[in-house]
Amino acid sequence: MPPKSSKNAPHFGHSSQQDFNKYKIKANSLGIHSRQFSRNALTVVEKLNRHGYEAYIVGGCLRDLLLGKTPKDFDVATNARPEQVQAIFQRQCRLVGRRFRLAHIMFGRDVIEVATFRASHSSHHSENHAKQSEQGMLLRDNVYGTLEQDAERRDFTVNALYYSPKENLIYDFYHGIDDLKAGKLSLIGDPITRYQEDPVRMLRAIRFMAKLDMFLDKASDKPIRELAPLLKNIPPARLFDESLKLLQTGAGVKTYQLLREYHLFEQLFPALMPYFTEKGDSFAERMVFTALNSTDERIADNLRVNPAFLFAAFFWYPLREKVDILKNEGGLNNYDAYALASNEILDLLCGALAAPRRHTAVVRDIWLLQLQLLKRTGKAPERLIAQPKFRAAYDLLAMRAEIEGGESIELVKWWHEYQFSNTQQRDDLVHEQNKITPNPKKRSYRARRKQRKTTTASNKAAN
Ligand code: ATP
Ligand code: MG
Numbered sequence: 207m208p209p210k211s212s213k214n215a216p217h218f219g220h221s222s223q224q225d226f227n228k229y230k231i232k233a234n235s236l237g238i239h240s241r242q243f244s245r246n247a248l249t250v251v252e253k254l255n256r257h258g259y260e261a262y263i264v265g266g267c268l269r270d271l272l273l274g275k276t277p278k279d280f281d282v283a284t285n286a287r288p289e290q291v292q293a294i295f296q297r298q299c300r301l302v303g304r305r306f307r308l309a310h311i312m313f314g315r316d317v318i319e320v321a322t323f324r325a326s327h328s329s330h331h332s333e334n335h336a337k338q339s340e341q342g343m344l345l346r347d348n349v350y351g352t353l354e355q356d357a358e359r360r361d362f363t364v365n366a367l368y369y370s371p372k373e374n375l376i377y378d379f380y381h382g383i384d385d386l387k388a389g390k391l392s393l394i395g396d397p398i399t400r401y402q403e404d405p406v407r408m409l410r411a412i413r414f415m416a417k418l419d420m421f422l423d424k425a426s427d428k429p430i431r432e433l434a435p436l437l438k439n440i441p442p443a444r445l446f447d448e449s450l451k452l453l454q455t456g457a458g459v460k461t462y463q464l465l466r467e468y469h470l471f472e473q474l475f476p477a478l479m480p481y482f483t484e485k486g487d488s489f490a491e492r493m494v495f496t497a498l499n500s501t502d503e504r505i506a507d508n509l510r511v512n513p514a515f516l517f518a519a520f521f522w523y524p525l526r527e528k529v530d531i532l533k534n535e536g537g538l539n540n541y542d543a544y545a546l547a548s549n550e551i552l553d554l555l556c557g558a559l560a561a562p563r564r565h566t567a568v569v570r571d572i573w574l575l576q577l578q579l580l581k582r583t584g585k586a587p588e589r590l591i592a593q594p595k596f597r598a599a600y601d602l603l604a605m606r607a608e609i610e611g612g613e614s615i616e617l618v619k620w621w622h623e624y625q626f627s628n629t630q631q632r633d634d635l636v637h638e639q640n641k642i643t644p645n646p647k648k649r650s651y652r653a654r655r656k657q658r659k660t661t662t663a664s665n666k667a668a669n
Contacts, residue, residue: 584636
């Protein structure tokens with residue numbers, strides 16, 4: 207059943223071909239040509255068409271092309287069922303997904319995702335669907351549907367555009383093109399219902415605002431702050447994936463500011479909240495900002511970014527606080543305090559966002575390396591610089607120096623010089639350090655001897 211609001215409601219069902227035609231736009235008139243699409247995506251569509259199925263290129267790639275940006279990936283939507291897609295592409299096709307099955311067509315490393323048209327639950331059942339369950343989350347949306355129904359279940363109008371290479375037409379059922387031109391993000395249907403069905407749509411709204419420099423229309427904007435807590439119902443592994451898309455796609459700082467403004471950041475990182483202040487200038491807050499800023503710069507320079515680094519930075523100050531407590535109140539030594547505090551902080555982090563173990567292991571390394579960076583004598587620097595995570599650890603140290611000032615500034619300068627020196631210069635640098643700080647092992651040996659002497663002396667005296 208179509209949504210009530212007239213703005214968002216193309217009336218299908220009894221529509222004639224003429225009605226349907228008004229949603230079609232000549233692609234060329236919008237500057238869209240088939241050569242802009244990936245050859246593989248076009249091949250998939252053509253092959254499906256040849257077998258008598260409808261098939262379109264859909265979603266983010268069309269939106270990005272219309273904005274003059276380079277799409278990340280190309281998705282295909284079709285009325286062929288996954289098994290039918292498999293029958294056509296055979297060994298080139300893999301069926302994936304439990305909740306709803308998707309076909310992946312493999313072209314070497316390139317994968318084209320083919321989704322069968324789906325209908326939203328509510329278009330099959332009553333309009334009161336959202337009221338039926340307390341939180342209104344869609345647990346099942348594997349009902350197959352028509353092209354129009356497939357458009358209706360998509361999130362934003364600008365994401366519900368379909369390109370037919372065969373006809374060289376774009377299908378735009380919800381004024382997506384107009385919205386795109388206006389820079390407007392507008393949810394299809396009733397925003398509250400759509401956020402309730404899938405609260406991740408709130409995060410997607412922020413992501414597109416930041417990345418594509420668009421604004422949210424009033425109706426889609428208004429409910430977010432109140433509905434933000436619904437994100438608690440999303441599996442932490444999905445939230446982790448989503449958080450990387452939010453923070454590691456080049457507009458991290460802007461995304462962060464928006465997430466805070468819309469009260470969504472605390473849903474992703476509740477453990478950071480105690481460190482946040484009214485002025486926004488606590489060490490932890492400055493670290494979040496600094497780390498995101500550097501991530502954005504790296505992405506702009508086409509450098510690789512490591513998710514573990516971001517999390518190590520975000521939680522560095524909470525970690526430090528925990529370490530101090532464990533040392534002062536628990537009487538632990540520095541090393542044990544770090545190890546235990548790392549576990550506790552990572553548990554907190556993963557309660558909301560399930561970071562995979564391969565990432566948390568690196569976070570732990572980066573933290574422990576902060577301790578090792580203090581050792582500049584003997585063979586320690588040589589060993590440290592050969593560690594795979596040295597560079598990430600050094601970067602974190604540099605950010606700490608920027609935020610805290612104090613002793614770490616000298617330390618960063620030293621390590622900077624060490625990295626860019628030749629062997630002889632490195633030896634000299636370490637030699638200097640050996641003079642300032644005698645090798646701790648030797649010192650303790652000397653100290654022990656001294657102690658032994660004094661004890662023997664006092665024993666003698668006692669005799
Ligand atoms: P990106 O540039 O990040 O890939 P995208 O819009 O292509 O952006 P995808 O996650 O690749 O995002 O999703 C592809 C399409 O699937 C979207 O354009 C949208 O039409 C639809 N879609 C994705 N997630 C949702 C959702 N949570 N609710 C409704 N529709 C969605
Ligand atoms: Mg996409």
